[in-house]
Amino acid sequence: MFRNPVAITAIAMGMIEAIAVFGFLAVASWVNARRRERESYYRSEVLKKLAESGPDGSSAALEMFRDLQRTSARNRREAQRLGGLVLTAVGLGLMALLKGVASHEGAWLAGLIPALIGAALLIYSYGLAPRQPE
Numbered sequence: 844m845f846r847n848p849v850a851i852t853a854i855a856m857g858m859i860e861a862i863a864v865f866g867f868l869a870v871a872s873w874v875n876a877r878r879r880e881r882e883s884y885y886r887s888e889v890l891k892k893l894a895e896s897g898p899d900g901s902s903a904a905l906e907m908f909r910d911l912q913r914t915s916a917r918n919r920r921e922a923q924r925l926g927g928l929v930l931t932a933v934g935l936g937l938m939a940l941l942k943g944v945a946s947h948e949g950a951w952l953a954g955l956i957p958a959l960i961g962a963a964l965l966i967y968s969y970g971l972a973p974r975q976p977e
Contacts, residue, residue, distance in 0.1 A: 849912050854871025886911070926962030 893904035938954030945951065 890951060920972055923964050923968035923972070927961045927968060930957045930961025930964065932961070 890904045890908060893900040893907065934954045936954075936955035937957065938951045941954055942951040
């Protein structure tokens with residue numbers, strides 16, 4: 844097929860790299876799912892034991908459950924803010940890059956797409972997202 848050993852080596856290296864990257868992503872995803880499953884199992888066991896221990900335990904379990912909900916809501920808002928900041932910065936950088944590099948006059952406007960998505964995430968996380976009392 845190919846008589847050029849350099850071309851064969853380049854194709855083989857590309858295939859090996861692709862297999863390695865996607866293999867790593869699959870294993871990382873599986874490990875993360877197992878960790879979250881284990882955390883969920885242990886959390887439910889603790890809540891069950893607290894609820895079975897009597898009236899004091901059930902109120903402690905309820906308080907623990909509410910605290911977990913508050914923490915997850917706060918983490919979600921912080922992740923939205925971080926995502927909004929990153930997307931806005933990427934959009935602004937893309938606009939600056941395209942303004943300097945592209946020969947077409949309106950090409951820099953493509954940077955508005957990630958910038959406006961980031962701005963929407965920031966507006967939602969700071970102003971429109973439902974707030975829970977801390």
